[in-house]
Amino acid sequence: MSDPLRGVIVSHAAVAQALLSAVAAITGVSDALVPVSNDGCDSGALTDRLTRAIEGRPTVLFVDLPGGSCLTSSVRLARGRADVAVVTGVNLAMLLDFVFHRDLSPADAARRAAEAGSRAIRTPAA
Amino acid sequence: MSIALYRIDDRLIHGQVVVGWGKPLNVQFIVLVDDGVRSSEPEQELYRMGVPPEIEVVFASGTEARDRLPEWERDPRVGILVSGDIATVAALTGNGHRVSRVNIGGLHHRPGRSERLRYVYLTDAEAAQLKALAARGVEVTAQDVPTARPVPLEDFT
Numbered sequence: 615m616s617d618p619l620r621g622v623i624v625s626h627a628a629v630a631q632a633l634l635s636a637v638a639a640i641t642g643v644s645d646a647l648v649p650v651s652n653d654g655c656d657s658g659a660l661t662d663r664l665t666r667a668i669e670g671r672p673t674v675l676f677v678d679l680p681g682g683s684c685l686t687s688s689v690r691l692a693r694g695r696a697d698v699a700v701v702t703g704v705n706l707a708m709l710l711d712f713v714f715h716r717d718l719s720p721a722d723a724a725r726r727a728a729e730a731g732s733r734a735i736r737t738p739a740a
Numbered sequence: 741m742s743i744a745l746y747r748i749d750d751r752l753i754h755g756q757v758v759v760g761w762g763k764p765l766n767v768q769f770i771v772l773v774d775d776g777v778r779s780s781e782p783e784q785e786l787y788r789m790g791v792p793p794e795i796e797v798v799f800a801s802g803t804e805a806r807d808r809l810p811e812w813e814r815d816p817r818v819g820i821l822v823s824g825d826i827a828t829v830a831a832l833t834g835n836g837h838r839v840s841r842v843n844i845g846g847l848h849h850r851p852g853r854s855e856r857l858r859y860v861y862l863t864d865a866e867a868a869q870l871k872a873l874a875a876r877g878v879e880v881t882a883q884d885v886p887t888a889r890p891v892p893l894e895d896f897t
Binding site: 626654655656657658659679680681682683685686689690693 | 750751753754755758782783786787789790791824846847848849850858859
């Protein structure tokens with residue numbers, strides 16, 4: 615059996631680490647996600663951090679914003695690769711779904727994560 | 741109004757540019773000057789993704805920027821010009837152009853550079869380039885976001 619997917623959270627400042635902590639607190643799963651911050655990085659240095667985080671494993675990159683340095687480095691890294699997929703707008707709901715569905719292809723896992731994340735965005739009546 | 745901010749930032753178009761500066765300045769166009777991005781449609785698409793549709797993004801090579809700068813300076817809209825390296829922006833300050841201020845927004849660690857500010861790393865040659873720019877009458881300050889204090893060149897070179 616192949617390795618389960620790895621998730622790499624790519625964010626500004628400490629958002630990635632905070633999301634990782636929240637996922638671990640809620641699920642007890644602490645080995646499915648790796649946090650990467652863009653602090654102090656130009657695009658080359660951030661790509662190096664991402665490469666180290668991926669470690670050659672099939673991966674979904676969970677990026678905070680649909681633009682900017684986190685996205686540009688992630689997309690450059692994923693270009694032409696079937697083993698790396700990118701999803702933007704990372705939120706806690708999509709990560710909670712992801713850690714229990716890591717037997718998919720990276721592209722399918724990214725699509726599933728995007729759907730799970732979107733479903734969590736609501737405006738409930740108060 | 742023309743170009744309100746000439747910025748040197750190796751992340752090019754990103755959150756600090758679009759949101760941090762773009763919102764308070766009410767920016768309506770961004771000029772990204774970079775030869776590599778200018779020649780790559782996929783790279784251009786990446787940078788467009790981070791910009792709301794109401795803001796125009798113009799991609800220019802260094803040569804095109806030197807030619808088109810008067811046009812952007814006459815533009816009635818508010819704009820930001822951003823490039824990732826000092827030499828490209830320095831080349832825009834000659835030839836009678838009216839660039840009076842340059843903002844160092846982010847030059848990050850690379851081999852040979854040393855830390856000058858949290859978000860500014862320079863080689864000695866790059867520091868000398870900035871001093872030469874200032875000697876030509878251009879005000880050079882470092883400031884990542886508008887709410888931060890602008891740091892005068894002499895305080896980080």
